[in-house]
Amino acid sequence: MNMAKRYKENQINEIKEIRKKEKLSFKELERRYKIPGSTIKNWCKGTVGTKWDYLILNNERRRKEIRESENTCIPLSYEIGKEQSKFLASLLYGCEGSKYPAQKGVAFANSDPGLIITFLSLLRKAFDLDMKKFSVHLQIHNTHNFDELKKYWSNLLNLPEECFIKPTVTTPKGGKHREVYLGTCTLRYYDYRIQLKLLGIFEAFLRSFVPN
Structure with missing residues (x-):
């Protein structure tokens, strides 16, 4: 049974596009869309980007979040x-x-x-x-x-x-x-x-x- 049929085509395409654009991990997409990461992973097979690419980008995103976490203390x-x-x-x-x-x-x-x-x-x-x-x-x-x-x-x-x-x-x-x-x-x-x-x-x- 193809579980992807439970979801609308436009939603699947939206998630694939977000994955490609924002380089989010499957866990991050799962939290955002409340859809199992394994399901999203099946949808995204063949999309551009390796696991290593996403790991690097996710690490960069986390570092950016940490760097900016105290920016509210900066006076204008x-x-x-x-x-x-x-x-x-x-x-x-x-x-x-x-x-x-x-x-x-x-x-x-x-x-x-x-x-x-x-x-x-x-x-x-x-x-x-x-x-x-x-x-x-x-x-x-x-x-x-x-x-x-x-x-x-x-x-x-x-x-x-x-x-x-x-x-x-x-x-x-x-x-x-x-x-x-x-x-x-x-x-x-x-x-x-x-x-x-x-x-x-x-x-x-x-x-x-x-x-x-």
Whole structure:
């Protein structure tokens, strides 16, 4: 007896489509549709994707759920005030920024556009800045188009292209390469007092965890 006859054709097709699109396991489909997983498995024979493919995708889904499980604690950007911005900027700078006196002024370098724009946004909220004191340096590969990358970073950071100095051009070495690499951006702001303030906040924060 063909048990599939108990179910409507459009429901079977819907489940097969969901399986293909969302890469759900048979157990997940069973819980969602209240239909035995073994029945769904019979329906899905011959569909694209191996057991290993689905295992990987299910693991990725679980990791994503865990990563996002505490996202409700993140304040919205417009809710972060001046003092909070100063503190958050100091944490980022203490971890990723250049230290005094090796660099006399704010210098923050990273290849992650999200990290660079986050730091700059916090810095702008925390301090009254002078556009003339900014400069941007890009380290790029010889396979890149500097003008295109300069335009990208200029739009992202809301800084004029006149702020960009001559780039450092390197040749990619063998091995694995990142699929999307937009260069390493070094954002500089020539005011050592702001640099010292950021480092002072960061160092005081670290000391607060050290027993007297």
